[in-house]
Amino acid sequence: DAKTTQPPSMDCAEGRAANLPCNHSTISGNEYVYWYRQIHSQGPQYIIHGLKNNETNEMASLIITEDRKSSTLILPHATLRDTAVYYCIAVRVNSNYQLIWGAGTKLIIKP
Amino acid sequence: GAVVSQHPSWVICKSGTSVKIECRSLDFQATTMFWYRQFPKQSLMLMATSNEGSKATYEQGVEKDKFLINHASLTLSTLTVTSAHPEDSSFYICSAPGAYEQYFGPGTRLTVT
Numbered sequence: 683d684a685k686t687t688q689p690p691s692m693d694c695a696e697g698r699a700a701n702l703p704c705n706h707s708t709i710s711g712n713e714y715v716y717w718y719r720q721i722h723s724q725g726p727q728y729i730i731h732g733l734k735n736n737e738t739n740e741m742a743s744l745i746i747t748e749d750r751k752s753s754t755l756i757l758p759h760a761t762l763r764d765t766a767v768y769y770c771i772a773v774r775v776n777s778n779y780q781l782i783w784g785a786g787t788k789l790i791i792k793p
Numbered sequence: 794g795a796v797v798s799q800h801p802s803w804v805i806c807k808s809g810t811s812v813k814i815e816c817r818s819l820d821f822q823a824t825t826m827f828w829y830r831q832f833p834k835q836s837l838m839l840m841a842t843s844n845e846g847s848k849a850t851y852e853q854g855v856e857k858d859k860f861l862i863n864h865a866s867l868t869l870s871t872l873t874v875t876s877a878h879p880e881d882s883s884f885y886i887c888s889a890p891g892a893y894e895q896y897f898g899p900g901t902r903l904t905v906t
Contacts, residue, residue: 716894725797725886725897726837769836780827781888781895783836 684709684772691788700757702787704770707751712775715746717755719766720786726769729755760791795821795891799898806877806905813873814901816843816887822867823889828860831884831900843870843887877905 687705694700706715717729730737730744732753737744743756757764769786796819806812816826824845829837841862842850849862861873874881882905888895 718895720837723884723900723902725799725888725899726895727897728894731893780839780842781837782839785836 684713686770686772686784688768688770688784688787690785691790693790693792694757694760696762696791696793697759700760700764700789700791702755702757702768702770702789703752704755705752706770706772709750709772710774713772714775715744715750715753716771716773716781717742717744717768718771718781719764719768721763721766729768731773760789762791762793765789765791795819795889795896797887797889797896797898799885799887799901801901802899803902804904806903808878808905809876811873811875812877812903813871814885814887814903816870816872816889816898818868818889818896821889821891823870824867825890826864826870827888827890827895828862828870828872829886829888831886837886840872845870874903877903879905881905 684706714731714733716731718726720726730742732744746753767786767788798817800815826843828840830840831837839852840855843862843864845864851857864870884900886900888897
């Protein structure tokens, strides 16, 4: 499975858009980009995923570059409750969605 | 969305004793469940894949005789930490795959004294 690289930490002001980058330059054609987050001392939570096209749901937007080597997760109006560690993971199709976790980005939303 | 529960949410036990952690899928069936361990300030580490009706598959370096996994039904998987020691103190999390995502339990904090 492709390795992903994320900045270790980021700050964002409450109410502003939080843009979290992820590099996955070795991703293969049968791997999706998934984003999960983990709020302190809780189980992780699914956010969004995509293959090639940009995706949007009620939580976030996912922008994937045309060459698929990087992506950005966008939380459009960050709140204090969005403070968490965000994980970008490349997931192989038909792998039962088995996840290999990197270090993630600790996002701190500041009032 | 689908819900996965874990019990207990936290447990303190003495060194040498065994502890059982339950993972349940509340509103869906799961033929496969995953067990993770997370130490403070670290990421999740996959321990094993639990398969309903068959033996679990353990990741390299995880002792199968120490971490016993039983997946006896389509909604329940259990992880038993046998002869627990202080170094087994950790946050244990289970998950079950949905249509395109993993649903995670809230985690179990184990402290071995």
